[in-house]
Amino acid sequence: MPVSLAVLDLAGTTVTDAGIVEDAFAHALARMGVTPDDPRHAPMTEHISATMGESKISVFRHLFDGEEAAQRANEAFEEGYAQMVAAGRCAALPGARQAIETLRGAGCAVVLNTGFSPRTRDDLLASLGWNGLADAVLSPADAGGRGRPYPDMVLTAMLRVGAPSVASVAVVGDTPHDIRAGLNAGAGLVAGVLTGGRGAGELREAGAHHVLDSVADLPALVGR
Incomplete structure (x- = not known):
């Protein structure tokens, strides 16, 4: 057909x-207090990599407890991504x-x-x-x-x-x-x-x- x-x-x-999806996720994790020296950081970044292509809010709902935290993380992701788009990285x-x-x-x-x-x-x-x-x-x-x-x-x-x-x-x-x-x-x-x-x-x-x-x-x- x-x-x-x-x-x-x-x-x-x-x-x-140019990797800004990953960078925007890193920005969101940092805004949520999950820095590279945090023991949560490695498993969270592994989950992000494994679910690339999935709805971003769904990823954050898996990573953080409660809808309010997931929404804050998603807003931080969008903020970071928008800044990088404005900087010409796409x-x-x-x-x-x-x-x-x-x-x-x-x-x-x-x-x-x-x-x-x-x-x-x-x-x-x-x-x-x-x-x-x-x-x-x-x-x-x-x-x-x-x-x-x-x-x-x-x-x-x-x-x-x-x-x-x-x-x-x-x-x-x-x-x-x-x-x-x-x-x-x-x-x-x-x-x-x-x-x-x-x-x-x-x-x-x-x-x-x-x-x-x-x-x-x-x-x-x-x-x-």
């Missing part, structure tokens, strides 16, 4: 951010914009999705000049609150653009959580990309149907 919708991740897949990955435009020009809808809050997501898109580039942009808050690896954002993307079936959906991301979200949604094509620092073996182990060097290779794969 032809691909009618491509659901693409942001950081690590279409956007390179850029579109080579070929990403062209891939989105090529897909849309061929009649394939494109929805960008992310584990960021809508505020952080919109700041990032504005910094890139990407407002209006995709058919829609989604955060977990736009899909009932559950982020990856749940399928909710992929299924919401289908509803937004009127995709005819899950078999006609392609999901692309750079983390195992991106891959699992696509598989959980039943997407016909689930691809990993190597631009986020995860290896091909890890993405295939998560269940990726294909592993691409970058999202720039997606139009050719969809064409096949």
